[in-house]
Amino acid sequence: MKKTYDLKIMDREVLSQEVFKILLEKPADMPEIIPGQFFGLKADDNGYPLLRRPISVSRVDANSFELTIKLVGQGTELIYNKKIGETINVLGPVGNGFYLEEAKKNSIIVGGGIGISPVKELARVLKNKFNDDFPVLLGFRDEPFDLEDFSLYSSKIEIATESGITGTKGYVTTLLEEHLKENEIDTVYVCGPHVMLKAVKLLCDRYNVTTQLLMEERMACGIGACLVCTCAIKEGTEIKNKRVCKDGPVFYGSEVVFDV
Amino acid sequence: MSNPIMKVDLNGLVLHNPITVASGTFGFGREYAEYVDLNDIGGIMVKGLTLKPRAGNPSPRVAETPMGMLNSVGLQNPGIEYFIEHEIPYLRQFNTAIIANINGTNIEEYCEIAEITSKADVDSLELNISCPNVKAGGLAFGTDPNMVYKVTKAVREASGNKHLIVKLSPNVKDIKEIALAAEEAGADCLSMINTLTGMVIDINSRTPILARGIGGMSGPAVKPVAVRMVYETAGVVKIPIIGMGGISNYKDVVEFMLAGAGAISIGTANFVDPRVTKRVLNDLTSYLKSNNIDNINDIVGKVIR
Numbered sequence: 001m002k003k004t005y006d007l008k009i010m011d012r013e014v015l016s017q018e019v020f021k022i023l024l025e026k027p028a029d030m031p032e033i034i035p036g037q038f039f040g041l042k043a044d045d046n047g048y049p050l051l052r053r054p055i056s057v058s059r060v061d062a063n064s065f066e067l068t069i070k071l072v073g074q075g076t077e078l079i080y081n082k083k084i085g086e087t088i089n090v091l092g093p094v095g096n097g098f099y100l101e102e103a104k105k106n107s108i109i110v111g112g113g114i115g116i117s118p119v120k121e122l123a124r125v126l127k128n129k130f131n132d133d134f135p136v137l138l139g140f141r142d143e144p145f146d147l148e149d150f151s152l153y154s155s156k157i158e159i160a161t162e163s164g165i166t167g168t169k170g171y172v173t174t175l176l177e178e179h180l181k182e183n184e185i186d187t188v189y190v191c192g193p194h195v196m197l198k199a200v201k202l203l204c205d206r207y208n209v210t211t212q213l214l215m216e217e218r219m220a221c222g223i224g225a226c227l228v229c230t231c232a233i234k235e236g237t238e239i240k241n242k243r244v245c246k247d248g249p250v251f252y253g254s255e256v257v258f259d260v
Numbered sequence: 261m262s263n264p265i266m267k268v269d270l271n272g273l274v275l276h277n278p279i280t281v282a283s284g285t286f287g288f289g290r291e292y293a294e295y296v297d298l299n300d301i302g303g304i305m306v307k308g309l310t311l312k313p314r315a316g317n318p319s320p321r322v323a324e325t326p327m328g329m330l331n332s333v334g335l336q337n338p339g340i341e342y343f344i345e346h347e348i349p350y351l352r353q354f355n356t357a358i359i360a361n362i363n364g365t366n367i368e369e370y371c372e373i374a375e376i377t378s379k380a381d382v383d384s385l386e387l388n389i390s391c392p393n394v395k396a397g398g399l400a401f402g403t404d405p406n407m408v409y410k411v412t413k414a415v416r417e418a419s420g421n422k423h424l425i426v427k428l429s430p431n432v433k434d435i436k437e438i439a440l441a442a443e444e445a446g447a448d449c450l451s452m453i454n455t456l457t458g459m460v461i462d463i464n465s466r467t468p469i470l471a472r473g474i475g476g477m478s479g480p481a482v483k484p485v486a487v488r489m490v491y492e493t494a495g496v497v498k499i500p501i502i503g504m505g506g507i508s509n510y511k512d513v514v515e516f517m518l519a520g521a522g523a524i525s526i527g528t529a530n531f532v533d534p535r536v537t538k539r540v541l542n543d544l545t546s547y548l549k550s551n552n553i554d555n556i557n558d559i560v561g562k563v564i565r
């Protein structure tokens with residue numbers, strides 16, 4: 001039977017003013033963690049705040065796994081304040097990760113903002129699987145973070161920043177379009193803010209390229225029972241409200257209805 | 261001391277223990293069955309059902325509040341036929357009561373779904389006249405004693421002699437007159453409380469967090485309101501009450517039962533701890549043992565008034 005785990009925080013690293021990483025011990029009886037899957041973190045043991053915070057896995061090692069977290073409000077702040085050696089209660093891994101059974105070599109990984117963290121684990125897994133580096137296109141508002149880690153999993157990293165501080169000034173979609181124009185691309189895997197997911201999907205539609213989007217929605221149970229986390233998904237001619245936590249969080253761009 | 265008696269009889273609905281799970285928080289049991297043995301749960305109040313499938317409201321459907329949450333799911337469900345065909349056979353594998361939460365937008369619809377569901381293999385009907393998240397029906401039926409009487413009476417007649425629970429809304433002036441109206445109209449049992457209406461506004465975007473603006477509040481923050489309503493109601497009705505609203509540990513259960521609940525239901529707390537039901541059952545059993553109480557029914561309504 002599945003359970004929640006109290007996991008020891010083995011390490012913490014601060015990446016920027018608002019982004020940090022924690023390394024958690026991985027218990028032997030935890031199921032395999034797939035890129036794109038996430039955990040429900042209890043921010044504090046005393047019961048407040050009430051609901052779990054959904055956080056994606058950003059790297060998996062033999063005996064540990066890493067989460068990359070942006071400071072947003074009270075929950076993420078409490079997680080940040082936990083000390084190394086303390087434990088944190090987690091539910092998971094939950095959700096479907098990226099669909100990789102039919103992954104092809106000529107694919108591209110795209111991440112934006114804190115959304116770069118789940119695609120880092122994807123880059124690692126794809127590199128292992130194909131013994132080759134995939135193009136990784138990363139978009140930031142300003143100063144990039146975690147590039148050192150990314151360079152372990154791909155030598156083909158391209159950066160776009162809105163501020164122009166480094167890389168191409170503008171959005172990842174500009175970088176992506178160059179690839180789509182020049183090469184035959186099978187799939188684009190994406191995680192990032194809602195507007196970016198939509199822009200990438202619309203762009204790839206024009207080139208007839210498949211997209212897999214990691215969607216975000218506010219959650220409560222995290223396992224598919226309460227129906228608070230739905231997004232509109234096309235199924236044949238019908239539009240259905242599907243659960244991001246259980247039916248997703250990864251959906252094919254062709255199914256997602258952005259303007260409901 | 262041997263194990264205390266946990267069986268409760270709610271005016272014809274017998275549960276092997278008094279811990280049930282609240283409608284809309286536990287789906288049809290499938291997801292939580294991976295985390296808890298459903299045989300350990302006294303009864304499952306399934307997701308609110310309607311005659312036809314319903315897509316529910318747009319997202320966001322949840323907003324967290326201090327020790328609580330708002331939801332505006334809007335009764336998303338696969339419809340009564342799907343439930344009967346696919347979910348009842350699944351739930352019947354377990355030793356737990358199946359309680360069907362039924363909804364309608366007018367009296368005819370309530371009666372139609374009640375008639376269909378009462379002929380199905382369920383142990384009880386829970387008539388939901390208190391959903392705040394739908395435009396028509398729902399809460400409108402639950403806030404006026406005359407309407408409560410009318411809809412309960414009609415559903416009572418439409419559902420043969422199936423056990424009938426009426427689920428009450430806390431968004432009312434006087435819970436006692438609502439409860440009495442349901443009792444008089446033939447309810448076998450009451451469940452309470454449904455969610456309290458509430459709102460959260462994002463001060464940066466100046467928009468409500470919920471797509472629909474207003475939602476239903478649940479979780480520990482509503483518990484004192486719920487305990488008070490169970491207490492007031494237990495003082496005037498003769499039928500049993502299933503108490504709920506913010507229960508997350510055995511102490512909460514004891515509190516509700518002392519106030520007059522013959523059984524209880526756990527909702528939001530499942531989201532925090534998917535195994536909360538089992539934990540509460542174990543702790544409750546230990547509590548009874550260490551207080552030399554050999555029958556759970558002995559504490560019902562035993563608050564000193």
Ligand SMILES: Cc1cc2nc3c(=O)[nH]c(=O)nc-3n(C[C@H](O)[C@H](O)[C@H](O)COP(=O)(O)OP(=O)(O)OC[C@H]3O[C@@H](n4cnc5c(N)ncnc54)[C@H](O)[C@@H]3O)c2cc1C
Nearest residue numbers: 053054055056068069070072073074075076216217218324
């Ligand atoms: C599938 C999924 C994966 C995610 N992965 C990551 C990740 O790897 N790293 C990361 O930094 N963040 C991630 N997020 C976003 C993260 O869950 C929120 O930033 C976090 O819950 C904010 O909590 P808070 O208490 O600090 O903020 P507050 O704004 O105080 O939170 C208030 C409530 O709103 C919810 N909430 C606020 N923002 C979001 C949001 N963007 N998505 C969902 N719920 C939200 C909170 O859970 C909480 O219930 C992910 C979200 C989802 C749905």
Ligand SMILES: Cc1cc2nc3c(=O)[nH]c(=O)nc-3n(C[C@H](O)[C@H](O)[C@H](O)COP(=O)(O)O)c2cc1C
Nearest residue numbers: 282283284308331388453454478479505506527528
């Ligand atoms: C996400 C969610 C969905 C709900 N859906 C229903 C429903 O379909 N029918 C119903 O009668 N009550 C519904 N409720 C109300 C609960 O059954 C319960 O009355 C309420 O949440 C109070 O209990 P709690 O504080 O333990 O959650 C829902 C509550 C939540 C949180």
Ligand code: FES
Nearest residue numbers: 220222224227245
């Ligand atoms: S969060 Fe409960 S169904 Fe997704």
